[in-house]
Amino acid sequence: MSNPRLDVKVHQRLPLKLVLQALETASFAVLHAAIYSNFADNAVGKMLQEQLRIGQLKQLYILQLQPHAHWQDEFAAILRPKPIEKPAIPSLYQQSHAWCQQLQEQFPHQLHFHLIKSLPLQPILLIGNRIFAGQYAHSQTTSADGLWLEIAVAEQQQIATRFLTPKLTTTLDNITLRYIDECRFAYQQCLS
Template sequence: MAPYLFSEPGVQLHFGLNTSALLNAIERADVIVLHAAIYSNFADNAVGQLLLKRLQNARLRQLTLIKLEPTRLWRDEFATILRPDMPLQDVEQLYDISRHWCAELKTQFPEAINLVSTHALPLQPILLIGDRLFVGHYAHSHTTSAQGLWIEFDTIALGLAPNSLIDWFYSGVTSEQDSPVAITLGRYVEECRRAVGDLWYQSVIALDKERH
């Protein structure tokens, strides 16, 4: 059986997160935004190892990590969505592993890492990898989001200009971007922007301008 449900130029639907496609995208990207709640898996898997390698050789210029600090009202329910078969206290340990991994990267690469904590309820895991976008789904299920449906978008194949998603993340989706593709993908970028908050991404814009 093919590892995807549907494939057209610029769009693929995958049975579960396609790690090979994700690694391939990371290998090519110089700016990445991750909005995936917790990153405990990255502490010891191929994705985390590749991110570290590219940071070490300065091929990855900017990595934004949006880590979740859940509020009390929905913390326990969301824990059962993240890890449905795991006791709540064990999920808390995963948060700790995630925090430590993120903090270590920030310490090692202070200029390249934008580390952001959010209290906003996540609606879906979003991995913005240069000109590729991977979007999953959270659900009340006995399986995790990594095992669910994932959409992979190739923005160049879809007709967008290079770096469009990254530019939108820093500066916002303008009203001129009114094509169906831009509107659809812009929603995911806006979700990331909302998670980091206005004050944070305005400071990033200012810093980016200083560097250029």
Template sequence: MCINAIRPSAGLDKKSLLTAMESATSMVLHAAIYTNFAHSEVGNLIRRKLLDGSLHRLDIIELQPDLYWRDEFVAILRPNMTKDEVILMFAESKRWSEALSFDFPKQVNQVLTQALPLQPIMLIGDCLFVGQYAHSRLVSAQGLWLQIECSLMGLQPGELQSWYQQGLPAEVSGDWQQVISRYVDECRQAAQFSSATTPSTSKY
């Protein structure tokens, strides 16, 4: 393992995220809610890259919480807000991703899911960003985040995105490659747990 391949940060390092996004041609967002992106440098950069064609594919895994666990997850996601306020944020987040999907139908794939969220994950080109959800008064953006440069961990350039788009190989060799494959598998399985094919019990 390259010592520089994994970089921890106290909170999501937005500068590093923007840097990774600048050079990425494919991205997968699996972070439950995207209101922080909608009106920020991140959202502006995504739209600019879609407009100029440098972002070929954007997959947004959009959460529609199941009533069985919705209230608990809402309290985890935004502990200092009311349930109704967070539900409005889900609606705003959905409008943002729907607008991107409508404006750029050939590049943006919006997937609605009711899979239980386990951790926020973003596959940005060859770079993996992963945080954690917790029962805490602090939100996930303030917790521990890891930035993993997958091309320095044994993956070939483009392989991270290929694993998501085409599926994981039957056998993944190497301990660190297996570590990375678990994050990709989480994204793939959440995307396949589509609320479009599951009776929805969530209500906005």
């Protein structure tokens, strides 16, 4: 499958302004980024709350990691590369869980919060007709400071339809499908 309307841009870090712009008009979003404790006090978290409150964001899926004990410390070090004392690691996941739980209580009909046990391969944000995808790495910098792809598709509904109804045929290209399918796989794992 090819889609001549596919628009891919490479950013030298998470393009926060573009994420916020996408959230302003999105009616559907999936966050597959392991933990969200940073969102509790930043512009993305505030924008999510506002868009849910005014009803613009009709469906938000948040997939949060519930790590396995044998790799949770290593993965926490990837997420937050500054040295973290071992007793503080569970608090990263707990802070994120508390923020997600609070959002779900405020917006129970719009927010679908799920804990995933499968190891996330990369941070992916499906927002409206945009896909933002970064990488996890054993590095001194966070994924937000790494290389990010921004993929725009022609219609917002294409991403939502593929995520929610994967058996329908689609005109989306394989590049785009890989990111949507990764999010859908994580979502389906927590439902089974």
